[in-house]
Amino acid sequence: MKTSRALVFSAIGALVAAGSLSSPAAHAADKEKCYGIAQAGKNDCAAPDGSHSCAGQAKTDNAPADWKYVAKGTCEKMGGKPQPEKK
Numbered sequence: 001m002k003t004s005r006a007l008v009f010s011a012i013g014a015l016v017a018a019g020s021l022s023s024p025a026a027h028a029a030d031k032e033k034c035y036g037i038a039q040a041g042k043n044d045c046a047a048p049d050g051s052h053s054c055a056g057q058a059k060t061d062n063a064p065a066d067w068k069y070v071a072k073g074t075c076e077k078m079g080g081k082p083q084p085e086k087k
Helices: 002-020 024-030
Strands: 031-035 067-071
Touching: none
Parallel strands: none
Antiparallel strands: 031 067
């Protein structure tokens, strides 16, 4: 039982790792950054204001400096902005 459980966790880990290795070019082709729509802990990368430096570190929902990749042309329909707010 322990062996099959370890095998399942290994397979899940491999799938997660493979997904995180996708190139940024794949994102750029059909997606755009959308600021102000990311939920706490679910942003896609660093905030341009320097509040954090990595994905998954958003502290609040819909912070203007946090972003997610969305399908091109859908950002503003979702209530976001394609560019970060200027200070």
